[in-house]
Amino acid sequence: MQEEKEFIEALLNAKTREAAFRELVANYQKPLYHLIRTIVINHDDTDDVLQNTFIKVFRGIENFKGESKLYSWMYRIACNEAITFVQQKAKKQALTSESYLQKQVENLKADDYFEGEEIQLKLQKAIALLPEKQQLVFKLKYFQELTYEEISNQLGTSVGALKASYHLAVKKIEDFIHKN
Amino acid sequence: MNTKFSLDSSPKIETGFKASDDYFDQLQTSLSQKIKEKEVQVIPLHRNKKWYFAVAAIVILSISISAYFLLNNQTLHHDDVEEYLHYQSSISQEDVYQVFDDQDVETLEKKLELALHENEIEHFLDSQNINEYYLID
Incomplete structure (x- = not known):
């Protein structure tokens, strides 16, 4: 915790800010990339959202109150950025978010940044x-x-509702894979 | 027997998403560049200068427009001229006649003809009790 406090001070200090920011990017770029990518699906879109996330973190670090861990705060920003990105893209194409994401998944087979198998x-x-x-x-x-609990903090939904939502999702996914 | 697929009992399925190390190296460089650009962009003096010019232009334009209308609206009303002549004792009717030439008289006659019908002139003369002038003549 003390280390994190010192790191945040380095991010706030004009002399050490750039070096601290490089370290921040090096430490968190991969986990944040994968979080964003699971939400927006496409690599190029993920790149846009990830860069916006880091810029927001850099510009908003003065507002970080230290009530949560730095990574949780960044994770929340990335999550919100990704959700907003999908909604805006879908709106521009006059689609629902679900239809927009279905289109993105359809394009995955030809995506150089996807190495998944059939499953x-x-x-x-x-x-x-x-x-x-x-x-x-x-x-x-x-x-x-x-x-x-972590998802509840990120999305502001009760744990009970999240459990119900997850179990419904699992059941639908299992049915789909079983039938296909 | 075809057993139903179960996420819990199956090995974890990964996303299949990947990104190369080159991408992450480039991301570092790109972000550092963007951060520097953002910092260079935030120069309040430059931004304020623009505002000063814009506000100055609006003020100058407003003053110019107001001055233009003020200077061009100095036309005299007929009532003002009439009042001036009436109360200006140094100018007699004779003086006014003197400045009228033939063309002015013709123009005035035409205007009166256009403005008044004969009936109206007669009615006006009747109402002015000018018979005594005829009698005198």
Whole structure:
């Protein structure tokens, strides 16, 4: 905790800010990339969202009150950025978020940044058929391995509702994979 | 027998998403560049200068427009001229006649003809009790 406090001070200090920011990017770029990618699917879109996330973190570090861990705070920013990105993209194309994500999954086979086998593709297709909120809960729980409490903090939804949402999502995905 | 697929009992399925180390190296460079650009962009003086110019331009334009209308609206009303002539004792009717030439008289006649019908002129003369002038003549 003391180390984190010192690191935040380095981010706030004009003399050490740049070096501290480079360290921040080096430490968190991969986990944040994978979080964003599971939500937005496409690599180029992930790159845009990830860069925006880091810029927001850099500019907003003065507002970080230290009530949560730095990574949790960044994780929340990344999550919100990704969700907003999908919603805006879908709106621009006059689609629902679900339809937009289904389109993204359809393009995965030709994506150089996807190395999944048949089962990975099938799982992505099954997830894309879920309602937006269920998709998000499933992705955070199954791929990101967050606890219900952590997801509750990120999304502001009760643990009970999250459990129900996750179990429904799992059942639908299992049905889809079984039938296909 | 075809057993139903179960996420819990199956090995964990990964996302299949990947990104190369080159990508992450480039991301570092790109972000450092963006941060520097953002910092260079935040120069309040430059931004304020723009505002000063904009506000100055609006103020100058407003003053110019107001001055233009003020200077061009100095036309005299007929009532003002009439009042001036009436109360200016140094100018007699004779003086006014003197400045009228033939063309002015013709113009005035035409204007009166256009403005008044004969009936109206007669009615006006009747109402002015000018018979005594005829009698005198």
